[in-house]
Amino acid sequence: MITVTDLFCGAGGSGLGASVVPGVELRIAANHWPLAIETHAANFPGVEHDVEVRRYPRTNILWASPECTAHSQARGVPRAHQEPDLFGETLSDEASQRSRATMWDVPRFAEYHRYDAIIVENVVDAALWPLYPAWLHAMRLLGYRHHEVYLNSMHAPSVAAPRAPQSRDRLYVVLWREGNPAPDLEIRPEAWCAPCDRRVRAVQAWKKTERWGRYRAQYVYRCPRVECRNGIVEPHVSPASDAIDWSVQGQVIGERNRPLRPATLARIRAGLERHAGVPTLVPAGGTWNSSASPVTAPFRTRTTRETEGLLVPYYGSSESAVPVSRPVGTLTTRDRYALVEVIDRSVEQSRFRMLLSPEVQAAMAFRPSYRVLGTRREQIKQLGNGVTPPAAEFLIRAVVASLGVAL
Numbered sequence: 001m002i003t004v005t006d007l008f009c010g011a012g013g014s015g016l017g018a019s020v021v022p023g024v025e026l027r028i029a030a031n032h033w034p035l036a037i038e039t040h041a042a043n044f045p046g047v048e049h050d051v052e053v054r055r056y057p058r059t060n061i062l063w064a065s066p067e068c069t070a071h072s073q074a075r076g077v078p079r080a081h082q083e084p085d086l087f088g089e090t091l092s093d094e095a096s097q098r099s100r101a102t103m104w105d106v107p108r109f110a111e112y113h114r115y116d117a118i119i120v121e122n123v124v125d126a127a128l129w130p131l132y133p134a135w136l137h138a139m140r141l142l143g144y145r146h147h148e149v150y151l152n153s154m155h156a157p158s159v160a161a162p163r164a165p166q167s168r169d170r171l172y173v174v175l176w177r178e179g180n181p182a183p184d185l186e187i188r189p190e191a192w193c194a195p196c197d198r199r200v201r202a203v204q205a206w207k208k209t210e211r212w213g214r215y216r217a218q219y220v221y222r223c224p225r226v227e228c229r230n231g232i233v234e235p236h237v238s239p240a241s242d243a244i245d246w247s248v249q250g251q252v253i254g255e256r257n258r259p260l261r262p263a264t265l266a267r268i269r270a271g272l273e274r275h276a277g278v279p280t281l282v283p284a285g286g287t288w289n290s291s292a293s294p295v296t297a298p299f300r301t302r303t304t305r306e307t308e309g310l311l312v313p314y315y316g317s318s319e320s321a322v323p324v325s326r327p328v329g330t331l332t333t334r335d336r337y338a339l340v341e342v343i344d345r346s347v348e349q350s351r352f353r354m355l356l357s358p359e360v361q362a363a364m365a366f367r368p369s370y371r372v373l374g375t376r377r378e379q380i381k382q383l384g385n386g387v388t389p390p391a392a393e394f395l396i397r398a399v400v401a402s403l404g405v406a407l
Contacts, residue, residue, distance in 0.1 A: 004063060006028065006029045006063045012043070020393055062110065066102050117174070117175065117403065118173075119395050120173040127148065150211070157394055158389070167299065181404075191234060248356065252348075267282050272347065280293065281309070302384045308355060
């Protein structure tokens with residue numbers, strides 16, 4: 001049995017990924033936010049929860065998701081945490097001040113327990129942290145070698161965990177004891193190569209010699225076959241529409257008691273024109289995003305704040321619809337589906353609502369039965385701070401295999 005200590009973030013997710021790998025036992029979990037501990041304990045009642053490393057025995061693997069807000073594009077001013085959101089809710093001081101371990105907690109834990117392997121999750125920009133080289137040097141002095149994995153969650157080649165319908169770039173530093181075999185961390189997502197007319201296992205290809213960055217910006221995926229000259233391919237992904245509860249309608253924009261902000265309305269108009277009536281995700285403030293995206297594409301990175309609303313264009317009938325570019329839902333013995341055309345792109349008659357917590361949970365690839373405690377805003381923070389289970393499963397499987405465990 002391979003045991004895991006999880007210095008988890010948010011609602012978890014790393015534990016969910018670990019739990020689907022055969023021969024793995026999640027034994028210890030720690031977080032600095034009591035509510036996050038309550039959420040984790042509600043879903044993993046057999047796991048010990050504490051923050052004091054010396055109280056518990058050594059495990060084989062340490063998963064750590066240290067604080068990342070100092071490196072992230074999504075960082076905000078501290079006072080923003082004290083302002084009520086759209087639902088009049090605020091976060092507690094303990095949630096806004098510190099809810100994770102730090103990068104330097106990793107060598108502290110490793111020095112004491114000498115884990116066989118360590119996986120550290122963070123935002124991509126953490127590698128630009130001025131002390132990052134010193135941090136890596138400290139881990140090397142403790143006897144660890146490492147490999148940096150730049151993985152977008154929507155491409156995580158998991159086996160048991162569901163696919164994440166979200167574009168979420170993250171850096172994973174995988175460390176193992178010197179002398180042990182290195183894990184196989186090559187990312188080979190399935191893709192369709194049109195010139196080759198076949199499914200292929202795509203290969204990560206960097207635009208520059210430096211291996212750092214985000215999908216599309218700094219690297220792409222290519223076909224491994226020379227027949228197409230290793231052409232660029234798009235790995236298979238799940239769309240945002242898979243996570244949306246289409247039975248829940250938004251409010252008609254023209255009937256709102258409190259009008260939407262001019263900037264949001266401008267994004268809605270642009271989204272209606274650009275995406276030709278397809279249900280769309282519109283940035284509603286508090287985010288670096290400035291343009292709308294269709295639900296046929298994966299979600300953009302979920303954060304700890306309410307950042308996007310669901311816009312359903314006016315069809316003159318029910319708005320619970322999906323575009324014909326996506327597969328139809330399960331067909332039953334009842335006549336449930338109809339074909340509609342967009343005849344009016346009126347902003348006032350379109351419906352708009354913020355995403356529900358269960359929808360954000362699905363976007364993070366958490367199973368529906370996973371319980372996230374707290375107010376709506378606390379749930380969103382926990383989920384946005386979490387780890388997507390398919391990414392965790394892929395990495396933990398690779399590490400477990402390197403330790404000589406047959407999967």
